Amino acid sequence: MEEALFPKFGKVLVANRGEIAVRVIRALREMNIRSVAVFSDADRAALHVRMADEAEHIGPSPSSESYLRIDRLLEAAKKHQAGAIHPGYGFLSENADFATECESAGIVFIGPSADSIRRLGSKTAARLVAKAADVPVVPGSEEPATNIDRARKLARKLGYPVLLKAAAGGGGKGMRRVDAESDLESAIRDASSEAQRAFHNSEVYIEKVIEKPRHIEIQIVGDRHGNFVHLGERECSLQRRHQKIVEECPSPLVAANPEMRNAMGEAALRIARAVGYYNLGTVEFLADNQGHFYFLEVNTRLQVEHPVTEFVTGLDLVQLQLRIAAGERLPFTQPDIAWRGSAIECRICAEDPENQFFPSPGKILHLQEPSGPGIRLDSGVYQGWTVPLEYDPLLAKLVAWGADRNTAIQRMQRALREYSILGVENNLAFFREILDDPQFREGRLDTNFVGEFFLRRTPAPPPSPDLEMAVALVAAAHCDAQAKACATIGQVSRVAQASACASRWLIEGRDGLQR
Ligand code: MV4
Numbered sequence: 001m002e003e004a005l006f007p008k009f010g011k012v013l014v015a016n017r018g019e020i021a022v023r024v025i026r027a028l029r030e031m032n033i034r035s036v037a038v039f040s041d042a043d044r045a046a047l048h049v050r051m052a053d054e055a056e057h058i059g060p061s062p063s064s065e066s067y068l069r070i071d072r073l074l075e076a077a078k079k080h081q082a083g084a085i086h087p088g089y090g091f092l093s094e095n096a097d098f099a100t101e102c103e104s105a106g107i108v109f110i111g112p113s114a115d116s117i118r119r120l121g122s123k124t125a126a127r128l129v130a131k132a133a134d135v136p137v138v139p140g141s142e143e144p145a146t147n148i149d150r151a152r153k154l155a156r157k158l159g160y161p162v163l164l165k166a167a168a169g170g171g172g173k174g175m176r177r178v179d180a181e182s183d184l185e186s187a188i189r190d191a192s193s194e195a196q197r198a199f200h201n202s203e204v205y206i207e208k209v210i211e212k213p214r215h216i217e218i219q220i221v222g223d224r225h226g227n228f229v230h231l232g233e234r235e236c237s238l239q240r241r242h243q244k245i246v247e248e249c250p251s252p253l254v255a256a257n258p259e260m261r262n263a264m265g266e267a268a269l270r271i272a273r274a275v276g277y278y279n280l281g282t283v284e285f286l287a288d289n290q291g292h293f294y295f296l297e298v299n300t301r302l303q304v305e306h307p308v309t310e311f312v313t314g315l316d317l318v319q320l321q322l323r324i325a326a327g328e329r330l331p332f333t334q335p336d337i338a339w340r341g342s343a344i345e346c347r348i349c350a351e352d353p354e355n356q357f358f359p360s361p362g363k364i365l366h367l368q369e370p371s372g373p374g375i376r377l378d379s380g381v382y383q384g385w386t387v388p389l390e391y392d393p394l395l396a397k398l399v400a401w402g403a404d405r406n407t408a409i410q411r412m413q414r415a416l417r418e419y420s421i422l423g424v425e426n427n428l429a430f431f432r433e434i435l436d437d438p439q440f441r442e443g444r445l446d447t448n449f450v451g452e453f454f455l456r457r458t459p460a461p462p463p464s465p466d467l468e469m470a471v472a473l474v475a476a477a478h479c480d481a482q483a484k485a486c487a488t489i490g491q492v493s494r495v496a497q498a499s500a501c502a503s504r505w506l507i508e509g510r511d512g513l514q515r
Helices: 020-029 047-051 069-081 098-104 112-123 121-131 148-158 181-199 250-257 259-275 306-312 317-325 404-418 427-437 449-456 466-476 482-489 495-509
Strands: 012-013 032-039 054-059 084-086 162-166 177-178 204-208 214-222 228-240 245-251 279-287 293-299 342-349 366-368 374-379 394-402 420-424
Touching: 012 020, 012 069, 012 181, 012 466, 012 495, 020 047, 020 069, 020 317, 020 394, 032 047, 047 148, 047 374, 054 069, 054 293, 069 098, 084 317, 098 112, 098 259, 112 121, 112 148, 112 259, 112 279, 112 404, 121 259, 121 293, 121 306, 148 181, 148 204, 148 466, 177 181, 177 317, 181 204, 214 250, 214 293, 214 317, 228 306, 228 449, 245 427, 279 317, 306 317, 306 342, 306 394, 342 404, 374 466, 404 427
Parallel strands: 012 032, 012 084, 032 054
Antiparallel strands: 162 177, 162 204, 214 228, 214 279, 228 245, 245 342, 279 293, 342 394, 366 420, 374 394
16 A cells, blocks of 8 residues: 555665664665665674665775765665665765765655755855845854954954854864954964865854853755745754764753744744755754854754654654655645654763763673663664674664653653663763753753763762673673673673773774764
8 A cells, every 4th residue: 555655766775874774774664665775894784784675785894985985875776776865864964966976876865955955064155045044143254264354353343252163064073162362363274274174175254152052953844845844843952072962852941932943943944945945954053041042054864863853743754754755745734743742862872971982882792672651762783783893883862752851851761771781881871860960850951061060970989890800701701691690780881892992992083983
């Protein structure tokens, strides 16, 4: 029946890995569309490969030789006769050339047009679009800060501190705060060369600093017939080094100022209309406590945190993406959208919060996954699999829904306690602490929260040497039964193997990883 309704793509290639590849494969299966996974050397036995209908090897472990290779992805798509490619997030998802090359090869890119990606990819161009659409932007200028006299004049007018941002940047890369005029000239020089190295574009521009802002983003969706709807906000203020840690809907700020949802939603849609946007997108804003909000940037992809919006709206955003890409109209209008209850997501990673969140790849010796009322786990791993060191350390996303924020948090806490991962360091215990924090419970969130949390928290006592030895022995034995026995000792996942890998992580660094 579904086949008759949705015959457009016989097969879809998923140009990604991990939990998001699994998420897309699940949507495809529900729609009776065959899935084609791709994998690198390190991912031969990965969960997404096991779950797909077909799979194709695309190269060695480094993503530059596999998941980022447009030629190999298109070759795989042709070989498997895929009519469309879903890029997931990260990797090639916001690469306009990839979108163009897909279309030239007669393969549908499941995302916005290459033109939209290009126009919104430049932060200064996007600022101009926002301004023209009457959307508030942070005070500043789009002109490149190359002329030092003009830069000085502008910064003086805005008032220090100011922020230098790379025009081609995004996600916090290449940002520099300047507190005084005496630092401006050298800061511009440093920021420009950093931007040149990172983005092959040295252009930087100036904004006034918004102190302790909230990061609130609006999910938008458009079809190829000019219809647009916003799906509300996600509060993403809990970040560390521009990596989100917790996301939720409603935003506690929006819950306290309900008119903000529609105001920000309408502003986001004015930007979407201005560029003829279609498929899913996210418009990011900074917000202060007075209810002011300022446009930041647009993400032209499916986002990691999309399940939060799925929980409260009851929609399947990946299915929606597929239908829009196939030319279907949005099956709803703005008044049809309702937000029910409260959802919260924790990004479960193989990393060590007690050691600057250092990635901790290695074999998952034991895995006990949570479930039950209001719980959704989007995982990309299984017991016995080895988490590779080459990619982002995200293992899974744990999402909780409840009738209100407190219920959602209680469910999350319960699920975090059910969850057990042994063999790799992980941030489960860290989330238990964050969710118990009084300031978090009160919803007083801003982008400094995680840093301040670390300053006020009393660090967990280090595990006793005996316990560490016991766990290391179990790890060395690589025996599931023993690992299970050790799980009863407590939530200790420190193993010899993990620390042995740390040096390689140190050498290779985390930069250039997926997100
Ligand atoms: C800002 C800002 C304060 N003032 N712009 C960081 C990521 C990039 N998308 C923009 N970012 C910021 N831009 C002005 N004018 C503070 C940040 C920022 C931030 C924003 C969202 C979430 C977390 C953040 C952490 C540090 C800084």
